[in-house]
Amino acid sequence: MIFSLDLLTEALLFGVLLGCFYAAVSIGLSVSFGLLDVPHVAHPAVMVLGSYCTYLLASQGLDPIVAGVVLMPAFFVLGILIYRFYYESFEKRGTDAGVRGLAFFFGVAFIIEIGLILAFGVDQRSVSAAYIGSSWALGEYRIPYRMLVAFGVALVLTFGLTVYLSKTFTGRAIKAVAQDEPALRLMGANPVRIKQWAFGIATGVSALAGAMLIIVNPVEPALDRLYIGRTFCVVVLAGLGSMTGTLAAGLILGIAESIVLMFLGASWAPAVAFGLLLIALGVRPQGLFGR
Amino acid sequence: MKYWVSVAVLFLLSVALALAPTNDYFFYAAFVVLQFVVLSTAWNILGGYAGYVNFGTGAFFAIGAYSAVVLFKWLGAPLAVQMVAGAAVSGLLGFSVGLLTLRLRGIFFAIATVAVTFVLETVMINWRYVGGATGLQLVRPAVIEPFDTYTRMLFVVMALLALIAISVARYVQDSWIGRGLRAIRDSEEAAECSGVPTLKLKLFACTISGALMGAAGAAMPMYLAFIEPASTFSLNYSVSALAMPMIGGTAHWIGPVIGALILATIQQVVTVTISNEINVLVVGVLLVAFVVGAPDGVLGLFKRWLRSSK
Numbered sequence: 001m002i003f004s005l006d007l008l009t010e011a012l013l014f015g016v017l018l019g020c021f022y023a024a025v026s027i028g029l030s031v032s033f034g035l036l037d038v039p040h041v042a043h044p045a046v047m048v049l050g051s052y053c054t055y056l057l058a059s060q061g062l063d064p065i066v067a068g069v070v071l072m073p074a075f076f077v078l079g080i081l082i083y084r085f086y087y088e089s090f091e092k093r094g095t096d097a098g099v100r101g102l103a104f105f106f107g108v109a110f111i112i113e114i115g116l117i118l119a120f121g122v123d124q125r126s127v128s129a130a131y132i133g134s135s136w137a138l139g140e141y142r143i144p145y146r147m148l149v150a151f152g153v154a155l156v157l158t159f160g161l162t163v164y165l166s167k168t169f170t171g172r173a174i175k176a177v178a179q180d181e182p183a184l185r186l187m188g189a190n191p192v193r194i195k196q197w198a199f200g201i202a203t204g205v206s207a208l209a210g211a212m213l214i215i216v217n218p219v220e221p222a223l224d225r226l227y228i229g230r231t232f233c234v235v236v237l238a239g240l241g242s243m244t245g246t247l248a249a250g251l252i253l254g255i256a257e258s259i260v261l262m263f264l265g266a267s268w269a270p271a272v273a274f275g276l277l278l279i280a281l282g283v284r285p286q287g288l289f290g291r
Numbered sequence: 292m293k294y295w296v297s298v299a300v301l302f303l304l305s306v307a308l309a310l311a312p313t314n315d316y317f318f319y320a321a322f323v324v325l326q327f328v329v330l331s332t333a334w335n336i337l338g339g340y341a342g343y344v345n346f347g348t349g350a351f352f353a354i355g356a357y358s359a360v361v362l363f364k365w366l367g368a369p370l371a372v373q374m375v376a377g378a379a380v381s382g383l384l385g386f387s388v389g390l391l392t393l394r395l396r397g398i399f400f401a402i403a404t405v406a407v408t409f410v411l412e413t414v415m416i417n418w419r420y421v422g423g424a425t426g427l428q429l430v431r432p433a434v435i436e437p438f439d440t441y442t443r444m445l446f447v448v449m450a451l452l453a454l455i456a457i458s459v460a461r462y463v464q465d466s467w468i469g470r471g472l473r474a475i476r477d478s479e480e481a482a483e484c485s486g487v488p489t490l491k492l493k494l495f496a497c498t499i500s501g502a503l504m505g506a507a508g509a510a511m512p513m514y515l516a517f518i519e520p521a522s523t524f525s526l527n528y529s530v531s532a533l534a535m536p537m538i539g540g541t542a543h544w545i546g547p548v549i550g551a552l553i554l555a556t557i558q559q560v561v562t563v564t565i566s567n568e569i570n571v572l573v574v575g576v577l578l579v580a581f582v583v584g585a586p587d588g589v590l591g592l593f594k595r596w597l598r599s600s601k
Contacts, residue, residue: 033398039401041398075374089582089583098397098398099342100537100582102398103399103582106346106578107574107575107578107582110571110574110578111575113571114568114571115572117568118568177455205573224411229409236399236402267416270412271414274406274407274413277402277406278403278410282391282394285394285395
């Protein structure tokens, strides 16, 4: 493909939208893995589960975004249950939580994936809404409305979580748990309850992220494998637990992927996130905005 | 001594089986089971002894397979050469992944190995010579006497490789290397401070583990007479190679063998009788059940039973 300024601008524009979307799908992981140190490899699988739940609700005539919001409380509870189970089985026992905890979440991801295959089959599923399929003509560029919707929701999510974590009492407690758990225990607070709450929030957010996932592209059960790279790339690049960093890292990934997509072709796109992740891990594991 | 006699007996048994007039399907299934014995034993050298979780078994396996395909297509190399080359290339990949352990531990190392898998898969998808995304049909060379079919020969080859892998794991476990690796698993800082050459040992474990996985993968293209990236690099290999030692028990070399024999046999039966999806589900459910309920695997359960019956 010929390199031209026009194409580059288009790639950049699309990259920014895509980047915000990637930030939104990673923000749950940024809390659960970045702040709570839970090796949540199943995060993308939970998100895809959210997409399928959205699909079910949307086929009843509900708007996908509304469906995502409706699903949030249910996923919040699911998150609390997952964390509780993880805590009782691994963190509490202490020894060797690393290897087995990882294996546990890896297993959970596969169970969700296969469960979805058994329930829905391997075919791609998509939802329909007024803003899906049409696009907005901005000068000579065409911006799909679905990307704009995802962009908007992503900004709201990121901004909301940033404010929540820095302004509210519980939010600050979550940050405190991430910083120094024993100190929090000495202050008479129960870190497990705070972590449980935070994990619930992270999972609740994943429901909305899953709704956006199915708005932006059709989903299939095995999609979570690809998103392991994207979400972890964003969270690691961001520096664990940094919300503004998540947005910045999402933008970097989105722009990089959209440029590769434009100039090298779709078959190279999956390598971008994983390649960037490897570079980030190898060169700067503490991320751009590391704590 | 007793160990080596049983190894020889097992090998001769596999040759005898392959020459006996049994149903060919048995070898078709047994090959896969033995292949998982190799993968899970190889995984355990790094994951079980040193505590570094490798999610990238698919990458090592596939790089071995693709090395074999390249050699076969380019030079028409025989199977033995393909497997040695597959082991060498995957060992090299293992060495480079081992260098990552300099900076990365725990989940970071695990995620990095997943990343390696997907990056290499994308490269293979875009490499026309080896068939790209659609894959490449291979014509098997004539079978070597005295075997009737190619599958039977591959079965014996994989049995030999499994025995080699087990012997390597046994050697590593019982030598100072294994002690060093266990020290790394328990506390890398403490090991380093006590004079354990941690980097050297980690690199060794990564290389050996990768080479064995690559050798197992190198036999795959000839087994299927076909190669294709999506299934060769599949994370299903990664989850199986991780689940089998976890189910069998990671502390002893026999653990991954038990895990692989149990799980891979169930998988073979389930794939034939129910479906391919259920077989991955079985892996996931058993993995979760064991890491939660029996953290030391079948071996741990067995030990507990021995102690309580005393």
